[in-house]
Amino acid sequence: MDYDTYGSNAVELAIDLANTDRDADPTWADAFLRAHDEWFTVDTPLELAPAEARRAAATADLVRAVAVATTQDDVIARLNELLALARPHPYATDHDGELHLHYARPDAPALEQLTTTVAMGLSQVVAQHGWQRLGVCSAENCDDVYVDTSRNASRRYCSNTCASRSTVAAYRARRKV
Numbered sequence: 001m002d003y004d005t006y007g008s009n010a011v012e013l014a015i016d017l018a019n020t021d022r023d024a025d026p027t028w029a030d031a032f033l034r035a036h037d038e039w040f041t042v043d044t045p046l047e048l049a050p051a052e053a054r055r056a057a058a059t060a061d062l063v064r065a066v067a068v069a070t071t072q073d074d075v076i077a078r079l080n081e082l083l084a085l086a087r088p089h090p091y092a093t094d095h096d097g098e099l100h101l102h103y104a105r106p107d108a109p110a111l112e113q114l115t116t117t118v119a120m121g122l123s124q125v126v127a128q129h130g131w132q133r134l135g136v137c138s139a140e141n142c143d144d145v146y147v148d149t150s151r152n153a154s155r156r157y158c159s160n161t162c163a164s165r166s167t168v169a170a171y172r173a174r175r176k177v
């Protein structure tokens, strides 16, 4: 990942949210928040009530809908649906040593911090770099989404794991011929 080009990795929070398995485990949302606690103000309670977890899942679905959209009109409509959930109150911080922006009110509840950061991070990258930077993994049996932050927009896989798995599969397929 070349974060320097993008100035913010809030979009990664959006992508991770969209790619989180939300069916297997009803506590997925709390686990997700704990795994990404650097995006939440210290002392924010990172537990979501069931209704809040459903709203977090709806946000995740919207991020995915933006990433898989194939026309700019669709992208705009879905981004605006996502942005309608956001309550931006940006501020600058260097809590991790690097100056960067946070998008939600620092004392907002966890769900509001999550939806706001995700909506702002995703829409900023789309507005600055184009919605074609978002895509779905080309690996077999994987439909995770990604944001392409490579300089020449050459990304096709969600992860290095999927990229190398696909390279090996293609090599084996060639050898069989």
Ligand SMILES: [Zn+2]
Residues within 6 Å of the ligand: 038, 039, 093, 095, 096, 100, 101, 102
């Ligand atoms: Zn931060």
Ligand SMILES: [Zn+2]
Residues within 6 Å of the ligand: 137, 138, 139, 142, 143, 144, 157, 158, 159, 162
């Ligand atoms: Zn993948």
